[in-house]
Amino acid sequence: MSKIDELARKTGEWLRGGGPLSEVVISTRIRLARNLAGFPFLSRCTEQQRNDVQKLLKEQIERLDLGQELFYVDIDQADELDRLVLMERQLISRQHAEGEGSRGVGISVSETIALMVNEEDHLRIQVLRSGLGLPETWDEIDRIDDMLGASLEYAYHQRYGYLTACPTNVGTGIRVSVMLHLPALKFTGQLDQVFQAARDMRLAVRGLYGEGTEAVGDFYQLSNQTTLGKSEGQIISEFEQILPKVIDYEKQARQALLRDKLTSLDDKIWRAYGMLQYARSVSSEETLFLLSHLRMGVNLGRIDQLSLKTVNELMLSTQPGHLQKLRGERLAGEQRDAIRAEYIRQRLHGPSEN
Amino acid sequence: MSKIDELARKTGEWLRGGGPLSEVVISTRIRLARNLAGFPFLSRCTEQQRNDVQKLLKEQIERLDLGQELFYVDIDQADELDRLVLMERQLISRQHAEGEGSRGVGISVSETIALMVNEEDHLRIQVLRSGLGLPETWDEIDRIDDMLGASLEYAYHQRYGYLTACPTNVGTGIRVSVMLHLPALKFTGQLDQVFQAARDMRLAVRGLYGEGTEAVGDFYQLSNQTTLGKSEGQIISEFEQILPKVIDYEKQARQALLRDKLTSLDDKIWRAYGMLQYARSVSSEETLFLLSHLRMGVNLGRIDQLSLKTVNELMLSTQPGHLQKLRGERLAGEQRDAIRAEYIRQRLHGPSEN
Numbered sequence: 001m002s003k004i005d006e007l008a009r010k011t012g013e014w015l016r017g018g019g020p021l022s023e024v025v026i027s028t029r030i031r032l033a034r035n036l037a038g039f040p041f042l043s044r045c046t047e048q049q050r051n052d053v054q055k056l057l058k059e060q061i062e063r064l065d066l067g068q069e070l071f072y073v074d075i076d077q078a079d080e081l082d083r084l085v086l087m088e089r090q091l092i093s094r095q096h097a098e099g100e101g102s103r104g105v106g107i108s109v110s111e112t113i114a115l116m117v118n119e120e121d122h123l124r125i126q127v128l129r130s131g132l133g134l135p136e137t138w139d140e141i142d143r144i145d146d147m148l149g150a151s152l153e154y155a156y157h158q159r160y161g162y163l164t165a166c167p168t169n170v171g172t173g174i175r176v177s178v179m180l181h182l183p184a185l186k187f188t189g190q191l192d193q194v195f196q197a198a199r200d201m202r203l204a205v206r207g208l209y210g211e212g213t214e215a216v217g218d219f220y221q222l223s224n225q226t227t228l229g230k231s232e233g234q235i236i237s238e239f240e241q242i243l244p245k246v247i248d249y250e251k252q253a254r255q256a257l258l259r260d261k262l263t264s265l266d267d268k269i270w271r272a273y274g275m276l277q278y279a280r281s282v283s284s285e286e287t288l289f290l291l292s293h294l295r296m297g298v299n300l301g302r303i304d305q306l307s308l309k310t311v312n313e314l315m316l317s318t319q320p321g322h323l324q325k326l327r328g329e330r331l332a333g334e335q336r337d338a339i340r341a342e343y344i345r346q347r348l349h350g351p352s353e354n
Numbered sequence: 355m356s357k358i359d360e361l362a363r364k365t366g367e368w369l370r371g372g373g374p375l376s377e378v379v380i381s382t383r384i385r386l387a388r389n390l391a392g393f394p395f396l397s398r399c400t401e402q403q404r405n406d407v408q409k410l411l412k413e414q415i416e417r418l419d420l421g422q423e424l425f426y427v428d429i430d431q432a433d434e435l436d437r438l439v440l441m442e443r444q445l446i447s448r449q450h451a452e453g454e455g456s457r458g459v460g461i462s463v464s465e466t467i468a469l470m471v472n473e474e475d476h477l478r479i480q481v482l483r484s485g486l487g488l489p490e491t492w493d494e495i496d497r498i499d500d501m502l503g504a505s506l507e508y509a510y511h512q513r514y515g516y517l518t519a520c521p522t523n524v525g526t527g528i529r530v531s532v533m534l535h536l537p538a539l540k541f542t543g544q545l546d547q548v549f550q551a552a553r554d555m556r557l558a559v560r561g562l563y564g565e566g567t568e569a570v571g572d573f574y575q576l577s578n579q580t581t582l583g584k585s586e587g588q589i590i591s592e593f594e595q596i597l598p599k600v601i602d603y604e605k606q607a608r609q610a611l612l613r614d615k616l617t618s619l620d621d622k623i624w625r626a627y628g629m630l631q632y633a634r635s636v637s638s639e640e641t642l643f644l645l646s647h648l649r650m651g652v653n654l655g656r657i658d659q660l661s662l663k664t665v666n667e668l669m670l671s672t673q674p675g676h677l678q679k680l681r682g683e684r685l686a687g688e689q690r691d692a693i694r695a696e697y698i699r700q701r702l703h704g705p706s707e708n
Contacts, residue, residue, distance in 0.1 A: 263692050267634035278628025280621035338617050 003071045003107075004082045008325040012089045013111040015312040019131015023299040024247045026179040026219065028133050029090070030141045031126040033164045033173035037153040041165045042118055050118060051102045057117045060151055061106035066144070069109045076103055081330070084321030090128060092116055113144065120165050121173075123148070132243065134176070134236050142232075161228070171228035176239055179208075180246065183218040183296040184253035187261075187268070194249055195220075201242050202226055208288070217288030218296075222246070254300060269297030273306070276314075276344050281337040287318045287344065306348070314347060357425045357461075358436045362671075362679040366443045367465040369666040373485015377653040378601045380533040380573065382487050383444070384495045385480040387518045387527035391507040395519040396472060404472060405456045411471045414505055415460035420498070423463045430457055435684070438675025444482060446470055467498065474519050475527075477502070486532070486597065488590050496586075515582070525582030530593055533562075534600065537572040537650040538607035541615075541622070548603055549574075555596050556580055562642070571642030572650075576600070608654060623651030627660070630668075630698050635691040641672045641698065660702070668701060 011017075019025070035041060039053050058072055075083060075096060083097040092105050096119040103118035116124040125148070127141040155163040162173040169175070185191045195205045206221040222243075224235050257265045272293035276282075282290075295311045297303040316322055318340050324331050331339055365371070369380070393399060393407050412426055429437060429450060437451040446459050450473040457472035470478040479502070481495040509517040516527040523529070539545045549559045560575040576597075578589050611619045626647035630636075636644075649665045651657040670676055672694050678685050685693055 263635050263688070267636075267695070270632040270634050271629060274628035274632025275625060277632075278624040280624050281617050282621075334617070341621070 008085050008322050011313050013128050013130055015316050016130035017308045017312040022131040024250050025132040026181055027130055028137050029128045029177045030137050031124050031175050032145055033121040033169045034123040035155040036122045037155045053122050054102045054117050061115050070106050072106045074104045081324055085325050088319040088321045169227050172232050174232050175223055177221045177223040179221050182250050183292050184257055185250050186218045188253045198222055216285050217292035268293050269302050277348050279341045282341045283337055284319055291315050358439055362439050362676050365667050367482050369670050370484035371662045371666040376485040378604050379486040380535055381484055382491050383482045383531045384491050385478050385529050386499055387475040387523045388477040389509040390476045391509045407476050408456045408471050415469050424460050426460045428458045435678055439679050442673040442675050523581050526586050528586050529577055531575045531577040533575050536604050537646050538611055539604050540572045542607045552576055570639050571646035622647050623656050631702050633695045636695045637691055638673055645669050
């Protein structure tokens with residue numbers, strides 16, 4: 001069984017479902033964009049140079065002492081399903097999964113660390129934690145950055161800071177992303193208001209799989225847009241100002257639902273449970289939508305025959321890549337929706353009719 | 355317990371669920387519009403005349419020997435809930451339930467016969483049967499019409515036939531209505547085509563509760579529009595020409611679904627079952643919509659832990675009047691939707707969570 005096969009059978013860090021304030025904050029993620037001084041940016045690299053970048057970085061990555069096992073995946077040689085699985089686990093970006101040319105990723109077995117080689121920049125360091133934990137996540141990525149920086153020469157400009165392929169990343173090269181579950185704000189119609197406040201603080205609001213993806217199932221990523229002219233500390237502290245407010249709004253909205261709209265709330269939660277137990281065909285989008293309601297139900301103590309662990313596991317295992325991986329076969333869309341429904345029914349120990 | 359309280363606890367003839375072709379034909383209904391020669395039409399009656407009409411007709415109705423017990427309800431003295439229950443059972447029209455002034459209805463205990471007094475006309479005779487049965491229904495209503503006609507003088511014109519309050523009923527005064535369940539034609543998108551064919555034959559397509567009501571849950575009534583210039587026999591024979599075709603189209607559509615769209619079909623059926631078992635709030639319209647899918651599931655043998663009897667019972671008992679009657683209290687909209695959901699869960703022996 002390959003490393004990726006093993007991964008696909010686990011819940012993964014970002015859906016572990018623990019960590020501080022995990023009833024609202026799914027995960028905290030920081031990534032740093034770095035490039036090597038002796039090479040052109042990827043868009044201007046020859047194939048040979050691109051290969052050399054990967055060779056060099058792969059060696060350094062495999063030599064890192066992170067206190068946990070790390071394995072390297074040559075993405076350009078990995079099959080489509082493996083790439084999809086890594087993307088669904090938030091270990092590589094969609095761009096990295098679907099791109100071309102020599103590229104790879106170093107992954108720590110706990111999945112807290114992912115080091116993408118030749119994505120948009122030569123190197124992207126990612127640290128991911130379940131729940132809210134900006135300072136710890138920052139400390140860890142800063143430590144890894146220092147370790148790699150000790151043996152690599154990064155492209156760095158005295159005045160501009162770290163140089164990156166895309167100008168929006170120049171400076172610190174940092175992107176902080178916090179994944180939030182905001183079903184109650186959605187339900188009460190307050191979401192736009194909260195997002196507007198976030199945008200006023202120059203934070204971007206994105207869907208589950210980052211840039212350009214739709215928000216599905218009330219899961220949203222907040223991330224910084226500015227990397228230049230601010231220190232990493234400032235960027236993180238901006239997050240630390242706004243996040244407690246967003247979390248608090250969501251919690252207040254949940255309490256308001258419990259107080260004033262209990263029947264509607266329960267209806268939403270239990271219908272989702274009924275649908276997941278009875279559907280005979282269900283898309284991954286609808287599954288996330290329904291699981292979002294279940295997650296809220298579990299978090300608010302409205303449904304007790306189900307654990308958060310099961311909900312989190314289902315969020316991942318019902319994604320197209322994972323589903324096909326677990327099933328051990330490629331499945332076309334319609335067939336996949338039927339198999340997904342069957343898998344969910346079994347997993348929820350639903351009635352075994354038909 | 356009043357007669358109406360007793361009725362509300364039974365399934366009623368039109369939802370008995372038996373009779374020929376009952377997998378597609380819910381019920382066959384014929385009504386005849388009659389007026390008394392010695393009185394003006396209702397719109398021109400004084401209150402006294404209106405009272406006299408009811409008194410006279412009530413006496414005749416109570417004297418009828420129909421071979422089964424018959425009871426008379428003074429609609430103007432009945433409470434709102436009782437009127438709603440009678441309407442939901444198709445024993446009186448919406449107009450009769452919601453109208454004003456002296457009026458009533460004689461109902462046979464089997465609910466096959468209903469004799470409305472002072473609805474739009476002085477007298478409307480209705481015979482209702484579960485399933486398809488035009489000749490039998492006609493024979494019965496003709497017999498009752500003759501019995502009443504023996505002791506009453508109907509307003510009749512040699513050339514025009516029976517005279518009625520509304521010119522559309524002049525002539526035979528007959529309206530034949532067949533209630534059909536056409537979920538597969540809806541599913542396959544062929545409904546408009548079939549209805550167009552019906553309209554070409556001058557049949558009207560209506561919803562569950564007749565004129566001006568929306569089609570809910572794939573239940574449709576086909577009824578004649580012409581009463582003048584044709585004999586009763588001709589009108590019935592027109593129905594006998596088109597009905598087998600409509601029924602056959604629906605059956606073909608069902609077979610096509612079983613053959614080509616089994617997963618989608620099962621998905622629709624089982625989701626409806628899941629919804630009904632898990633919802634915490636459900637309107638009567640949505641209930642009918644979901645029960646329609648369940649009915650199709652039972653009829654096609656796709657769901658076997660449920661009988662057609664239960665589905666039919668639920669169709670009636672979840673209607674607003676019946677629900678409140680069974681519960682023994684008046685319920686406001688939102689509360690009613692919650693109580694309805696609870697009632698359905700209990701009735702389906704669903705999991706007893708919460």
